[in-house]
Amino acid sequence: MKKNLIIISMLSMVLLLAACGSDNSEDDESYTLRLGITQNDQNAEFMGIESFKEGVEERTDGEVTVELYHSDQLASVPDLVEQASMGNSVGTISDAAMLGDLKKEFYILQSPYMFDSYDQVGELTDSELYQGWVEDFSEQGIRILSFNYYLGERNLATVDEITSAADLRSNVIRTSGAQIVDETVSAMGGSPSGMPWTEAYPGLEQGVINGVEAHNLAIYESSMYEVINHIAKTNHYQLVSALIVSEDWYDDLPEEYQEIVLEEAEKSGEVAGELALEQSEEYEELMSEYGVEFHDVDREEFRELTEQVYEKLDMTEIREEVLEVLGQ
Template sequence: MTKNLLMISMLSMILLLIACGSDNDADAGDYTLRLGITQNDQNAEFKGVETFKEGVEKRTEGEVTVELYHSDQLANVPDLVEQASMGNSVGTISDAAMLGDLKKEFYILQSPYMFDSYDQIGKVTESELYQGWVEDFADQGIRILSFNYYLGERNLATTSEVTSAADLRSNVIRTSGAQIVDETISSMGASPSGMPWTEAYPGLEQGVINGVEAHNLAIYESSMYEVINHIAKTNHYQLVSALIVSEDWYDNLPEEYQEIVIEEAEKSGEAAAELALEQSREYEELMGEYGVEFHEVDREEFRELTEQVYEKLDMTEIREEVLEVLNQ
């Protein structure tokens, strides 16, 4: 009897150790994040997520691993946002326009002529108003780790010269397909055409589109200067993007790791923004050497034309709330 009890006790201990080992393996596997972006590996965005990966893996001693993918190798941004919301262990860098398709209030962070500087957007993201939006996204399965990936002003890069709204008539401009962007380009006088960024270069080559709505980094690093001749400095958006991940992946992390990924996301965005500002100035000079002509425009004309976007998308009230934050 004693021998049988001893055997049962030993067997129970072995089974317990096996179960603990299995749990540890599962937990370790759950901490892997696949993070994909649209831009190439020379872009400030990618340098930012490299900083995120290094910081997170170092501070968690490799318990949290981050796999990086550039140039839409993993999937494009809309697909990754959807996958994240469904609970897959993925993340991406998404602009406010794309996220605004899920929560309309977020459109305001990428609305025409809403902000004059990166600092103004930073003031909004420190407000209680913004924090409420972050929690709403969490309820939809998306965790916004940071919203400080600043990549510069958005302009119009075209095959023909544009200095006024009249010059945009009959022009087809590539957009991300987000509603706020399409409405903005339409109100400025052009026809928006939503398509993946990777299709924009051949689209320009083949004459399917006449231009793109983009910032200097994206234009230069995708060699768009080979197929466009002009850049109209409309500065219609200050482009700031979010580092987002699946809420399920985030919730599965121990609390100390959650704090680490938030802190490292903020640091990575700051690093990306600093590099982006340097590159934007450098790339403008280089594109000028390639023969691209930069044109100043009457921004007040475009500002007045895009006022209708706020009414069309029922954003007048949220704009007033944001202006209150900026005036505090």
């Protein structure tokens, strides 16, 4: 009997220690964030999240760790957004259009001809109006850490020359499939076709699509200049993306670490934005040398055509609120 009691006592101790070890493991896991993006490891987005990783890990003495994945190695952006909303310890860089599919107000950050400059985007994201959207959005399981990953102007990269809405008609243009983007391309005169970015190159090669709406970084770094001949500088919106993570992961962090994560996210967006501006100019020169022709267009024509998008998506009131923030 005494021997059995000793054995039972020892087993209980082992189980207790195992349980404690399991709890610690879960705590450690909750402090580990896996960040994945679509672009490659030479892209401004990746340089930005590298800056985020370095800053967070250094300032938390390694208590918060960030694992980085590029080129959809972890998962696609839509999948990562969904995983984050379900409470998984993941994050990504998402554009406003994709977030707008979940909360309409964010569409405004990627609406046609809404902002005249990136500074105006900053005015909005510094406002109480925007902060309210962020807090409401957290109820969907997603925490927006920063919305300042500025990646450049979105234009039309096509096989045939486009200088007007008439030229765009009958052209099938690859889009992300987000509603605001599809409606914008349609209003401009094109036929939107939602598909993964990785399918756009072969789609152009095979004649499935006639062009893409994209920014210089995405076009050049995906070698898209090999299968298009023209880029119309429509500048229909400026691509500003957000660094997002799981709300559950963020909530589990101690308050001091939350502050560090927010601060480093803001800094990382600035790093990405500065690099993106430099690369955009460099890539335009390189693509011109390759033979791609860049065309100035009558943006006012496209601006007038896309006015209908705001009414169609019931965004008139949101737009007026934003214009009030901008003092217009």
